[in-house]
Amino acid sequence: MLKEKLKDYHIILASKSPRRQQFFKDLNIDFTIKTIEVDEIYPKELKGLEITDFLADLKSKAFKNLSENDILITSDTIVWLDDKALGKPKDETDAYNMLRSLSGKNHDVITSICIKSNHFLKIVNDVTTVSFKDLTDEEIWYYIKNYKPFDKAGAYGIQEWIGFIAIDKIEGSYFNVVGLPVHKLYKELVNL
Incomplete structure (x- = not known):
């Protein structure tokens, strides 16, 4: 159904994430992958979803020359704990510190999707x-x-071993925690 709806568009997924790429395949969307490196720096006063909205938009701005039928999709995910954003860990120590800080607490996983054309x-x-x-x-x-x-983000994948043993409950979309709120993407694309 979605494939037919999008047949006149060229969908560009700007993500190296194998999980996001798999979601697009599972939605039966024809797409190409194109990424442009962006320094993911945001104003310090931003909080929560303001950060992911800003970064998803920032990633879209790296693509200067979209063709007439291109639809670009960028996204960003953070873990939000104690009024602080946890991104991707730099090394094992950073990963340990993130997981230690998540232990025994609730946190939010926030993902923003930017859908852009001309x-x-x-x-x-x-x-x-998510409750750990x-x-x-x-x-x-x-x-x-x-x-x-x-x-x-946050040094864990809900779909991996840690998700099996550490997560007591989630409130909201499981797929959002994996890396993309697929239900929201589908709604936007089907209504183009």
Whole structure:
């Protein structure tokens, strides 16, 4: 259904994330992957979804010459804990510190999607609250050593081992925590 709706468009997914790419395949969307490196720096006064909205838009601005039928999709995800954004960890120590800070607490996973063409720009976002059990150091280090979560906001993937053992409950979209609120993307694309 969506494939037919989008047949006159060229969909560009600006993401290296294998999880986001898989979502597009699972939606049966024809798309190409094109990425442009952007320094993901945002004004310090921004909070929560203001950060992801800003960064998704910033990533879209790197694409200067869209063709008439191009639709560009960029996105950004952060983990929001104690009024602070957790991005991707720099190394094992950073990953450990992030997971230790998440242990026994609730946090929000926030994703924004920017959908852009030569005729419109729309940003949508989603927030999912995740509850972590108390984690032992042994569990944290096992996860870091075996799953190397350095490409994931907050240093974890809900679909991996840590998600199986650490998450007590989630409120909101599971897929948002994986990296893309697919239901919101679908709604925007089907209504183009």
